Amino acid sequence: MVHDMTTMKLTRRQFGFLAAGAAAAGLLPIPARAANGSMVAATFPGNWEDAYRRVLTPLVSQAGFDLTIAPALAQDQLAKVMASPGSPAYDTLLMSPGQMAIALENDLIQKIDTSRLANWSKLDPAFQGEYGPTVTVEVNGIAYNPNLVPAPKGYADLFENPAFAGKVSWTGFGSNTAVMAYTQLASIYGSGPDDMEAVFKLFADHPENLAGVVDSTNSQMSLYQQGEIAVFMCSTGNVAKLKSLGLNAEFVHPETGSPAAPVNIHLTKGSANLDAAYAYMDAAISMAAQEQLTLPPTEMFPTNMDVALTPGIEAFVTRDTIPSLVYPDWAMINKNRADWIRAFDALVAG
Structure with missing residues (x-):
């Protein structure tokens, strides 16, 4: 699977769109900046928010950190971080390749240190991105x-x-x-x-x-x-x-x-909570988390190779069919x- 990272710069029109998203998101409660030993993770609202709060919060807590799940659509995540890059609203972002390209070209995310992820080797190489792991593929x-x-x-x-x-x-x-x-x-x-x-x-x-x-x-x-x-x-x-x-x-x-759209966790540039952010990222790709997330009501495709596909997931997609799905030209x-x-x-x- 190839994540197309063709270069592109954010145009004034695109920034206007994102700024509008930030203004709308500003009407919602904004999570406070995390203190030492805690972090704020952006996730998609709805099913993702519920699942990550339920599954990942206790795993991150076991690692010694507090996790705040902050629901936001990808374009709103981008807008908030761009509005205050020196003090980003989130320590990690959750995005597909389209928004990842914008985040990368505008210097909003950083390469990860894979040695800090105990579960990194459990990922299929196609899901090992230098800017963060793929946690599922949405079909x-x-x-x-x-x-x-x-x-x-x-x-x-x-x-x-x-x-x-x-x-x-x-x-x-x-x-x-x-x-x-x-x-x-x-x-x-x-x-x-x-x-x-x-x-x-x-x-x-x-x-x-x-x-x-x-x-x-x-x-x-x-x-x-x-x-x-x-x-x-x-x-x-x-x-x-x-x-x-x-x-x-x-x-x-x-x-x-x-x-199909791979969904990736990215480490925000300027995050002051790297230890907590890596603990969260590692939890998201762990067998303990992904086994739970393969079950209803989420049934997310697991990127950890030790996690078996459930019959419910196999009814939609298998590991063999993932490469044959249609991956759009996000550039x-x-x-x-x-x-x-x-x-x-x-x-x-x-």
């Missing part, structure tokens, strides 16, 4: 309710098959899950993965899909539970969570291939993302 596709709709063949089916009209929810280009789906739609209906004009036209020609645009996957999860939607773009973890709640939910690998996405966000938001607003 993306389509969630659907078999009580309400047939199994979709892929992304195009959601626009072309009348059975899905008015029952599909989408999110904006700030979502990695969404943008990976949109690059595939751009290849289907346009000249390639960067031809978003074809995607915008597709939505304009199918206004019922525009009506289903919401702000986040968490919102889609709530709408699904309430029976207000039957289909949305998701990771396998989202479906595992829905199943754990007793809901009828199934996952479809799109016929064009399942987009291309980052270059265009701010313009895509603005154009799509305008389309949704009418």
Whole structure:
């Protein structure tokens, strides 16, 4: 697996997008800077936040440190750290390659000392990044309710098959899950993965899909539970969570291939809590943690080679199929993302 680290600099437009994210995040409680012997770890909100607080907090405590889990989307993590690089809001970041490229090119993260990670050798070499370990690979596709709709063949089916009209929810280009789906739609209906004009036209020609645009996957999860939607773009973890709640939910690998995003922990430059940060990072890749995280309601793919895949995970992906998943060109996405966000938001607003 190759993490494409093509160089790119943060443009003024991109910084404006991130700053807006920071302003919005500023409305939420901001974790206090960690004192000696403790640290603040950024994690994604929702399922990730709950799982990491439940599983990693006691493991880090056993190592002698206090752990504060701070939920934030990746773009908001970037914005907060960029707003105060000398005193970063987080000691570690949780990101996929798209945001990692921005963090690296803006000098927000540092190379790790792998000798401080007792579990480093347990990782498949593909998951041993010089800027931090890969803790899972999120496999993306389509969630659907078999009580309400047939199994979709892929992304195009959601626009072309009348059975899905008015029952599909989408999110904006700030979502990695969404943008990976949109690059595939751009290849289907346009000249390639960067031809978003074809995607915008597709939505304009199918206004019922525009009506289903919401702000986040968490919102889609709530709408699904309430029976207000039957289909949305998701990771396998989202479906595992829905199943754990007793809901009828199934996952479809799109016929064009399942987009995938490695999820990495990064050490923030300027962290004053390195001992605690390394203890947290080591806990996240440990067998003790990853065995728990393979179970419902998370069912995360384990990157520790000593952890067996559960039948639930193997129903979606195996170690042999991981390299064959679709890994997007994040340098291309980052270059265009701010313009895509603005154009799509305008389309949704009418």
